[in-house]
Amino acid sequence: MVKRIALYVLLALVAAASITAAPPIAVVIIAFFAFKIYELVYFRSAKFMAIKNRISAHIQDCNDLNDHIEELKVTHIGTDMTRRGHSDYHDNSKWNFKRSGFKKIANAPNVCNCSRIVCDGSRKDPLRYVCKYFGFKADEPTLAKFETMLNNFTAVEDGKKSLTGEKNDILASISQEVPFLIRKFSKKLLEKKLGFKDIDFSDTYYPSFKFQYVSAGGNASTENTIVMDIPNLNAMVNYLNDGIKRKKSAAGQRALMTSALRKHILERDNYTCRQCGISTYAEPHLLLEVDHIIPVSKGGMTTEDNLQVLCWRCNRTKGAKLSV
Ligand SMILES: [Zn+2]
Known part of the structure; x- marks a missing residue:
């Protein structure tokens, strides 16, 4: 120093x-x-260390929530092409060297190189085209995957808000003790020195599907990207369910995990964790999640009586136990 x-x-x-x-x-x-x-000098001072030590449990809780959110982001629907094996593709056409349009063709997961008609069609009817060209069938397993995604990604969105609120509360609680200049000009460094992990606010974890057309000459090209964000996931869940109902020619017996059902379960359980009894009344920034009592992976259905509200801490513990 x-x-x-x-x-x-x-x-x-x-x-x-x-x-x-x-x-x-x-x-x-x-x-x-x-x-x-x-x-x-300030960040090495005994005064600062005392503050840091005093609130370390709260910061640890914040960081645990941050880790939990990062884990929820890794929810797969099994379309990652890297799981389908590797190949080595070359396009040796001579015009490929001259026409810059071809450089745009991405050989990345979730890109469909298609005709112009398909690309335009995907704009008019995005979900139908995603299902058709990326191989999603209207069946129960596929529907369940999208529902899990909707449920987890909504928890991520809620979690980011909880985390920000919790962090701001902690910072507010020590603001009287931290010198003005540090609070004003070293906000980021203060958070880092206190031990907060960075919160990732980007939403790049939403899967996206791209339709891409490049003309034979390479001059004309169009692309259409469909991001599976919360509105699209809700639409997809309903779309797949309609497809299943048509096949069965009878209405499904179970409820659909949509944003509306999540809201309903949260209200029904009065924003209270059914495991430990903590609620958003006691902890305003508490992240609450909607959990399948019997998990989908163990044959549990999305029915109201198989759903419960759990706080993120209890849900995390339950998840850890199940995966052992
Ligand atoms: Zn709980």
Whole structure:
């Protein structure tokens, strides 16, 4: 630490000396380095360490929730082409070297290189085309996969809000003790030094399906991307269910895991975990999840009496036990 301070002092002096012709700039630079030194000293101080130690259990809880959310993001529907084996494809056509349009063709998972008619059609009727060209059948296992995805990804979205709320509450609880300058100018570093893991707010975990057309000459190209976000997942669950009903020519006996059903179960259980009894009334930023009492993987159905509200902590424990 002493070395780093010495380095900063040296840099500040060099900077100041080199721009004596422009004193206002020198003042800014010196102030910057002075602040950096202050920051360094503060984050090593006993006072800061005491705050950090006092709230470490809360931060650990936040980080556990963060890990839980990251685990939920990894919900697969089994369309990842890397699971279907490898091959080595080359297009040696001569025009391939000249026409830049072909460079856009992605040989990535979930890309369908198709005719223009198919690409345009996928725009008008996205889910039907996704099912047809990416091989999703209207059957119970497929439907269940999309329902799980909807359920888990909604928990991720809710979880991000819970996590932000919980983190802000923790930061607010110590704001009186942390110096103003640190709170104002070192917010990110403060969070890091306290031990918070970064929250990933991106939604790149939503699977997406791309239809891509490139003309024979390579000049014309269109593409259409369908992202399986929450609205599309709701639509997909209903679409697959309609397909199943048509085949069976009888209405399905079970409920559909949609956003509407999740909301209904949360209201029915009064936003209270059926395992440990904690509720959003007691913990406003609590992440609640809708859980199958008998898991789908063990033959459990999506019926109201097989669904319950669990807090993320209980659901995480249950998941860990089941996977052993
Ligand atoms: Zn619980």
